[in-house]
Amino acid sequence: MNEMKQNHDISIVRINSVEKREEKKELTRTALKTENFNMANSTFITPPPTSDIDHMPNVFSLSTPPPPPPPTSSIFDMIPCDISTGGDQKAGSLGFMDLLDINQDFGASASLFDWFNQNPVVGSPQQQQSFVPSPASTVPETSEVLNNPATPNSSASISSSSNEAGEDAFQQVKAGDQEEEQDQDKNKKQLKPKKRSQKRLREPRFAFMTKSEVDHLDDGYRWRKYGQKAVKNSPYPRSYYRCTSAGCGVKKRVERSSDDPSIVVTTYEGQHIHPSPIIRGSIGILADSSGFGAATSSFVFPQPLYQQKDASMILCPLR
DNA sequence: CGACTTTGACCAGCGC
DNA sequence: GCGCTGGTCAAAGTCG
Numbered sequence: 474m475n476e477m478k479q480n481h482d483i484s485i486v487r488i489n490s491v492e493k494r495e496e497k498k499e500l501t502r503t504a505l506k507t508e509n510f511n512m513a514n515s516t517f518i519t520p521p522p523t524s525d526i527d528h529m530p531n532v533f534s535l536s537t538p539p540p541p542p543p544p545t546s547s548i549f550d551m552i553p554c555d556i557s558t559g560g561d562q563k564a565g566s567l568g569f570m571d572l573l574d575i576n577q578d579f580g581a582s583a584s585l586f587d588w589f590n591q592n593p594v595v596g597s598p599q600q601q602q603s604f605v606p607s608p609a610s611t612v613p614e615t616s617e618v619l620n621n622p623a624t625p626n627s628s629a630s631i632s633s634s635s636n637e638a639g640e641d642a643f644q645q646v647k648a649g650d651q652e653e654e655q656d657q658d659k660n661k662k663q664l665k666p667k668k669r670s671q672k673r674l675r676e677p678r679f680a681f682m683t684k685s686e687v688d689h690l691d692d693g694y695r696w697r698k699y700g701q702k703a704v705k706n707s708p709y710p711r712s713y714y715r716c717t718s719a720g721c722g723v724k725k726r727v728e729r730s731s732d733d734p735s736i737v738v739t740t741y742e743g744q745h746i747h748p749s750p751i752i753r754g755s756i757g758i759l760a761d762s763s764g765f766g767a768a769t770s771s772f773v774f775p776q777p778l779y780q781q782k783d784a785s786m787i788l789c790p791l792r
Numbered sequence: 793c794g795a796c797t798t799t800g801a802c803c804a805g806c807g808c
Numbered sequence: 809g810c811g812c813t814g815g816t817c818a819a820a821g822t823c824g
Contacts, residue, residue, distance in 0.1 A: 561816060698797055713815070717795085726815095 680740040688712065688727050688737055694745065696725065707731035718747050 623677035689712065696714035704711045709729035716723040730736040744775070 697795080699818095701798075702814065702816095705813065711814085724815095 678740055678742045678746070680738060681739045683728070684735050685737045686735075688729065690715070694718070694723070704728055704731070709734065716745060718745070721746050737780060
């Protein structure tokens with residue numbers, strides 16, 4: 474429980490479903506374009522030298538934070554980060570969904586993905602923030618999450634590569650999702666000849682970093698582990714999980730940061746096509762009130778990781 | 793006995 | 809073409 478009062482870190486990143494290298498190049502370009510968005514009140518991470526950026530797994534521009542949440546009946550403490558003013562970050566009592574402002578109005582968005590789509594980086598420089606990971610933060614190369622674990626103020630970020638190219642790619646992938654799912658089903662059915670001839674398109678991915686003792690955080694969904702691989706330049710293996718719900722192709726990868734073993738990097742890929750089978754606490758309320766978790770929701774955000782005793786996190790916009 | 797994990801093998805993509 | 813790496817498969821093992 475004390476951990477909840479400690480510094481917590483989590484960052485959430487929307488990952489475009491483009492090939493990793495294209496991602497990297499595009500995002501690098503974006504970062505280079507936006508790296509001068511240094512604001513007086515920002516927690517700005519000094520961009521690395523251009524030559525270093527090539528070696529960075531990714532760089533992201535920070536998406537516009539959601540509008541302030543409406544009054545809520547959540548049983549959780551609602552102490553949302555003051556996004557507009559950079560106010561208190563009383564993360565110790567923040568629920569994960571609260572931190573995400575997920576129980577707020579996502580409008581017509583059926584999902585967080587949709588919401589991200591409808592809320593690209595817009596507006597003033599105060600709203601738009603470049604986010605370039607610190608060179609010291611070398612999350613393993615496959616990690617798409619790249620905030621700085623050592624970011625002061627325990628700040629974390631909802632980040633997205635919300636540049637135009639990224640949006641386009643994201644939209645394209647969304648449009649191709651159904652097709653892809655069908656292909657995946659076909660692949661599953663035609664198991665023996667392990668042919669994956671078609672170039673694999675990536676589903677939209679979210680990644681976040683969690684300070685946690687436990688590798689596999691209980692997010693409310695049921696997962697089946699289907700693989701584990703040693704990660705290059707990291708003593709910690711990466712685990713691969715698939716959602717066990719029939720027809721749900723959501724995957725997640727879990728790995729520990731080699732730099733900070735207390736940080737677990739979780740990457741979600743795909744969209745749940747079903748509500749979470751395990752509704753805890755007020756998440757159901759939150760889900761209902763926001764449309765998240767509804768059967769029609771195309772993506773149900775990971776559930777209350779913060780409720781786990783070994784997990785601690787904070788989610789506030791980096792500024 | 794079903795659900796899940798472990799683990800070695802396989803495949804695809806990419807860089808050299 | 810070859811080797812490396814990430815991602816996935818699937819048989820075997822484990823657990824409740």
